[in-house]
Amino acid sequence: MGYLSCRADSSAATCRSITAISPLPISRRARGPAASLPPAAAPVIERFAYDDLEAATSHFADAALLGRGSHGAVYKAVLPSGRAVAVKRPSPRRAEVDNEIRILSSVRGPRLVNLLGYSDPGPGPDPLRRPRLLVVEYMPNGTLYDLLHSNPRPPGWPRRVRLALQTARALRALHDAEPAVIHRDVKSANVLLDAHLDAHLGDFGLALRIPKTDGGAANAATPAPAGTLGYLDPAYVTPESLSTKTDVFSFGILLLEIMSGRKAIDVQYSPPSVIEWAVPLLRKGKVVALFDPRVAPPRDPVTRRDLASLALSCVRSCRERRPSMADIVDRLVVLSKAVSAKVWNGMAVVGNPCAIVDVQKTISKRAAASEKESTSALAFDDDEKEADATLEELVPLVGAKKPPRPLKNGKVFSEAGDGERRNLLELMARIDGVAGQRFGISRARTVRGTSDLMQKDAVLILRRNQTVRVVESEALGKIDRVSHLDASIKHKTVKEHEKAGKIQDKADEIQEKAEKIQDKSDGMQEKAEKVQENEGKIQEKLGETLDKAENIQEITVQILDKAEKIKEKTRQILDKAEKIQGTPEKVQENERKIQEHTEVVQHNAEKIQDKAEKIQCKLKES
Structure with missing residues (x-):
């Protein structure tokens, strides 16, 4: 559900469906000058009374329940100020709760589900009934998992790439912190969507802080490996092997999930793991097969290849060869512009035809990035090459010469409709039938008598109440x-x-x-x-x-x-x-x-x- 942490042996928690997504407000450009204002100061972490939070959730009523998992439940609450928040009521695992409070108290960001406050467990004979409650930001539109797998209208590629970019920026902020924060549980169920359908990374119950080193690895005092099956890095087998590249691998699985629309682990498919299914296709160059069949893939084949190449680089078995989150953000910024580009006059243009120069710069950057990556295994499909050849054949038809101006009281038939396969004799017979049924038989005989002239690329002129001029060479x-x-x-x-x-x-x-x-x-x-x-x-x-x-x-x-x-x-x-x-x-x-x-x-x-x-x-x- 995004608010609760899960061990490696636990499944993704269920949440309410996102079939009824709140309407998207005004676009970012139309939000006014408030969008360009400097960010406000970080709010102070508050301490709430347990009874107040219990009353705000209607005593943890089912109507306020947002989701439930193996490690607790999340409820919607409304503070006395009128602000809607999410109250986490975790299971009695004090170590994880304290760890999440420590992490979220020191790290904040626009792409994170930030901590607003917490409550101390109240005194009483039964401490299990009064666990420590966490108060975090409320995300009304569910999780990315629900958007991809439960929404009857799957999102388009501009939104998918934008959500991937926002998640990557959240991880970059964690990795750039001092000391670095390793999330250890990056998955679609932990990416929550706010009222504007923007992504926020949540659930820091398994997160760890490690000092920055050359390899970004942890020391022997790090806890045992933990995470969610399907997203867990296979190289993360010992506490010493934990690094920022562990999150990079999980993000690569998330990127494959966003591209394909398949779950990280889905027993309905064979193989059930998305990485075991995707990597062979990438190595064979079948890039189009990786994209969600419910939505048409991006039009630009270079964009498709670059997106698949980025996902493949994140899930490399050698973690030293995986890119950093900063590099991933840079590449996703370029891909986001390319996916959102509009087609105008045969060229990809961002926004309007005057932005051709910016697109050319973007294409050059993508070409340089593509040359840097090893794309020998990501060749185009034969279908894409044939489609490009077909488009080249259609270009002369688009710019064909205009038909000659018709004579007075006459009609000109110099073009053949698409898909009509008939010779000139049939065409002229049809013309006679259209001109007038009264003289259709005599005109058909006249046309059949002049078939030898048509074979010599002659121009046949018929005059019978109307002048019909057929340019045979052009029509043929x-x-x-x-x-x-x-x-x-x-x-x-x-x-x-x-x-x-x-x-x-x-x-x-x-x-x-x-x-x-x-x-x-x-x-x-x-x-x-x-x-x-x-x-x-x-x-x-x-x-x-x-x-x-x-x-x-x-x-x-x-x-x-x-x-x-x-x-x-x-x-x-x-x-x-x-x-x-x-x-x-x-x-x-x-x-x-x-x-x-x-x-x-x-x-x-x-x-x-x-x-x-x-x-x-x-x-x-x-």
Whole structure:
């Protein structure tokens, strides 16, 4: 949603759709002198009472909810002054909240979602209910992610390049700070749009400040790598590998997303990663295929190539070869002028025909930048070359010689309509039919009788109430050009059909692969369900075993209690035997019986003790 940070394993947070974008106000040139006024002084970071912010959001009501993610929620609030702000209510991660406050308190800019204030967590028995709230600028038009993927009317190329330029300027301001700030989570969901549909970079929960070095790298004390899957730099694997070029890679993914209209990771496509899809196309020179099919690509092929080359340079595997954000801003400024240029008299002109000199300077700068970059892998498509050749063939028709002035009471037919493939005889027969149906048959016979004159490039003049003059040579030449153009169009149509067939075949192959992947996924799902079912059975058996062990333990305790009782009875019998008085024989007999009974009892007690020990061993083994 742009206000909340996400780890590498979290997905982009959802937000309200941008289908109902607020109307764009007056253009920048018509905003009056206020646009040229110097920027106002940076406001002081305020401290708000938690209760006041809670009341401003209607106690965090769902009606005020702007978005919710895995790390908190964002609500719209209206301060007592009447200003609309966004209140971030993050999850209880105090380290990230404090880090965002430190970063935004020291870095401010027109292209950032600036911090306005925060609240201290209130006292109470349950601190999780009173987290620290952040108050940031309110962006009414959602995120760039919504504009690209949820808006039914996709933006045009001037706006896309302008949003990319504004985001690049935000990153340049962060990297030029002292010490430099690395955002670490550059993505379309973190680029928010204000009331004028201008881009602002937000979400500094993962941002870090590192001192500037030659390579712009961090030290060993930097936290572990973090970011969003799909935008994360593959070279950023250790804390020491963090640098400003990490943000450059993420910006390159964002630029590919802006160009293609595809998400950074989209499982509906194969491959799902936009970089794995785009880089092979760029290396094959298929530049046009990279642009969003919902919108016609930029007309200038040099502009298309330069934009694709810039995106490719940002996602290079060697981070030392990636451009800096300052270089990216310079190149996007040139591309923004080129994309916004109007076509006048066959030349790209910015604003009006008098600006040809400025455009020529822009083109020379772009040519120099193109020569500087290695564009051997970004050659034009064959379709573009054929299209240019077709335009060259159409130029003579645009500047063709005007037809001769007609005679009095006469008509001149010296041009053939586009797409009409008929010889001069058919043309003149049609002329006769138009001139008057009354004499159509006789005129057609006259025309057929003079066909041999037409073959000798003669000029046929017919006079019958009207004078019809046909310049055969000019008409034949134009008919030949039209026929040639029609044949070229047919040839290109056949090629397009062939390409469409190939694309359909590839789509079928991709569909088959997707079905196979779906089948594998279903099989894995079934296996997972079986494994889960087996785990449930094992858990049940383990519970039964534990119940049996508890029962055995209870039986053992009962047996030991009975053994103690038997011993107690034996002692009582012995005591009684001592008290018995009688003849020595009876006494001896009683003593013998008592002794035998005692031995039996002791033997039984030993057996019980052995059984108890065996049960204890079994319990230990289980």
